[in-house]
Amino acid sequence: xxxxxxxxxxxxxxxxxxxxxxxxxxxxxxxxxxxxxxxxxxxxxxxxxxxxxxxxxxxxxxxxxxxxxxxxxxxxxxxxxxxxxxxxxxxxxxxxxxxxxxxxxxxxxxxxxxxxxxxxxxxxxxxxxxxxxxxxxxxxxxxxxxxxxxxxxxxxxxxxxxxxxxxxxxxxxxxxxxxxxxxxxxxxxxxxxxxxxxxxxxxxxxxxxxxxxxxxxxxxxxxxxxxxxxxxxxxxxxxxxxxxxxxxxxxxxxxxxxxxxxxxxxxxxxxxxxxxxxxxxxxxxxxx
Numbered sequence: 001x002x003x004x005x006x007x008x009x010x011x012x013x014x015x016x017x018x019x020x021x022x023x024x025x026x027x028x029x030x031x032x033x034x035x036x037x038x039x040x041x042x043x044x045x046x047x048x049x050x051x052x053x054x055x056x057x058x059x060x061x062x063x064x065x066x067x068x069x070x071x072x073x074x075x076x077x078x079x080x081x082x083x084x085x086x087x088x089x090x091x092x093x094x095x096x097x098x099x100x101x102x103x104x105x106x107x108x109x110x111x112x113x114x115x116x117x118x119x120x121x122x123x124x125x126x127x128x129x130x131x132x133x134x135x136x137x138x139x140x141x142x143x144x145x146x147x148x149x150x151x152x153x154x155x156x157x158x159x160x161x162x163x164x165x166x167x168x169x170x171x172x173x174x175x176x177x178x179x180x181x182x183x184x185x186x187x188x189x190x191x192x193x194x195x196x197x198x199x200x201x202x203x204x205x206x207x208x209x210x211x212x213x214x215x216x217x218x219x220x221x222x223x224x225x226x227x228x229x230x231x232x233x234x235x236x237x238x239x240x241x242x243x244x245x246x247x248x249x250x251x252x253x254x255x256x257x258x259x260x261x262x263x264x265x266x267x268x269x270x271x272x273x274x275x276x277x278x279x280x281x282x283x284x285x286x287x288x
Contacts, residue, residue, distance in 0.1 A: 003107050004034045004122075007134050016040065024152040024178045028131035034106050035127035039099055043218055044074040046150045046175075048168040049083025049160035054193050056267035057083055057161035060185055062090035063271065064158060067211045069096020071222055074126075076101065076154050078146060079114050083160045083168070088117055092124055099153065102130040103146040104138035144170050151175035155218040158183040158208055162196030169196050172205065181217055183208040209274060232277075235260070239268050240277065240287075248284035 010016050010031045018040040021027055033040075047064055049057060061083045068075050069091035077084035079100040088098045098121040104110045106128055109118055118128055131149065132142070147170045151157050157175040159182065162168045172182045182205040187194025201207050208214060212222040232240060235258075242257035243249050249257075255265050269285055272278040279286050 004134070006034060007106055008033050008037060010037065010040075018153060020155070021149065021152045024148060024174075026148065027152065028149060031129050031131060032106055032134055033127060033129045035122045036097070036125050037127065039074050039097060039127045040153070042074055043155045043220065044076050044099060044153060045214065045218065046076040046154035046157045046171065047084070047087035047160065048077055048147075048150065048157065048171045049087075050162050050166040050168060050193060050196075051080055051082040052163070052193065053082045053086075053161050054191070054267065055264060056187070056270055057185075057193060058086050059267060059271045060274065061086035061160045062093075063275070064160065064208075064211055064214070065090025065092075065096070066094040067222075068215070069094030071215055071220060072096065073215065073218075073220065074099050076150055078103070078143075078150055078167075078171075079109075079111075079118055079128075080167075081111060081113065085114055085117055087160070088121060092120060092126075095124075097121075097124060098126040100126070100128040101146055101150045101153070102128065102132075102138070103142040104130065105132045105134040105136035106130055107134040108137045110138035143167055147171040148174040148178075151178055151180055154180065156181045156183065156214060158185070158214055159197055159200060159205070160185050161187065161193045162200075163192050164195055164199075166196050169200070172200055176204075181206060183214050183217075210276070211274070232272075235264070236268055236272060236277075239265065239272065243278065243285050243287055248281075248286050250284050254285060 065087035075091040076099040151174040184197040184200040184205040215222045
């Protein structure tokens with residue numbers, strides 16, 4: 001990893017220090033920042049989730065990041081493996097900007113595997129920051145503390161997938177303590193990857209079933225969108241075309257037509273329900 005030289009220190013008394021973060025319990029006394037520090041003053045949304053994920057979680061994270069990017073809303077995450085990274089990639093693919101919050105100094109970025117993603121975010125006008133000096137290494141105890149900054153920078157936090165031990169639940173807890181709304185993507189009650197999100201919803205988080213609800217919640221009009229069918233990926237289009245041949249198709253028929261596995265098909269159908277393209281009833285999939 002190359003050294004980033006243009007790192008700016010912002011103290012809590014500086015006018016460049018974000019008010020949202022200053023208002024949380026135990027705010028960091030300083031931030032070390034690389035990139036566009038004006039993003040600290042914009043309304044942003046944190047998107048977090050487990051390092052271990054399903055196809056469903058990956059697809060939803062990319063979709064949420066992309067939609068936020070389309071609406072000009074910066075996406076905040078911890079730049080971890082899995083859901084965090086997919087949300088950033090979705091935002092960047094849509095021309096959006098991202099904010100990465102590290103549990104290490106910027107020049108000791110962890111995880112190293114996501115260094116290229118961090119640099120891509122900076123090249124696209126984003127920001128990376130830490131409360132730790134640039135050459136300070138990551139340590140286990142720093143990750144939960146880092147999470148209070150992720151939620152503290154954000155008007156709202158969205159949890160995509162989380163098991164019971166996921167650090168993203170710590171971020172959600174921080175957000176609730178900070179008085180910030182939390183959204184969680186509902187999932188299969190039998191899946192270890194969804195139990196954390198389902199418990200958050202049980203305990204009062206908003207279920208994230210329409211992405212634009214998240215955008216409206218922070219006071220931004222998502223505006224008109226183009227035909228979602230025209231934005232489908234290749235696999236989604238195969239499923240859509242197969243469903244369009246029937247007036248209500250059971251999943252096994254769609255699997256037969258597309259040649260997809262049951263797991264992949266279930267994930268795609270669920271995502272397309274969230275997009276408003278499909279509806280399901282009595283075991284059949286319908287064009288919405």
